[in-house]
Amino acid sequence: MEMNLQPRAMKCFVSGAPFSEGDRVASLLVRSATGEVRRYDSLEANAGSLAPEGFVACRWVQVFKPHPREEDADRTLKLTADSLFLALADPATEQTPETARLVRFLALLLERKRLLRPRGRTPDGARELFEHSRTRQLFEVPATDLGPEFFAAVREQLSVLFGEPGPRAAPAVAAAPAGAP
Numbered sequence: 001m002e003m004n005l006q007p008r009a010m011k012c013f014v015s016g017a018p019f020s021e022g023d024r025v026a027s028l029l030v031r032s033a034t035g036e037v038r039r040y041d042s043l044e045a046n047a048g049s050l051a052p053e054g055f056v057a058c059r060w061v062q063v064f065k066p067h068p069r070e071e072d073a074d075r076t077l078k079l080t081a082d083s084l085f086l087a088l089a090d091p092a093t094e095q096t097p098e099t100a101r102l103v104r105f106l107a108l109l110l111e112r113k114r115l116l117r118p119r120g121r122t123p124d125g126a127r128e129l130f131e132h133s134r135t136r137q138l139f140e141v142p143a144t145d146l147g148p149e150f151f152a153a154v155r156e157q158l159s160v161l162f163g164e165p166g167p168r169a170a171p172a173v174a175a176a177p178a179g180a181p
Contacts, residue, residue: 008039014046023064030054057157058102062093081109085116086132089139098157100142105154107141
């Protein structure tokens, strides 16, 4: 699952003030009426003034850390399931119900791709532990009931990001040659 999005902004979308280390930055992924997916970043104090047009797929808050100078700018332009998971599951990111649901879904996806390894549950059983294979970092993911309601909600969130899936074409039935029994 890949999509191209702009990387985290270096200044507040609402005020235009540059972010400094330690600022709390609120981020939103929004799908516009034209189908374009955009990321909006603002200071948490200004997040109430941020009203982008379109459907908000998810939102999160994290502490701003400047990019290392040697980081590859082209690599940061590509948002993958892995990088989205790392951003949303970061312990410094505040969880909302929609963010927690998306983190759980991404954990399932990345576990299947063997980028995350299950490491059991927390003592209270409310969260599952996963180890990220590349960074060796442990993440706690909500142990959510994976019923139909969960997948319906995730489908709605993903349709905001990727668009509604088109109707499936009915399989073509091969016509029997004339005179065949």
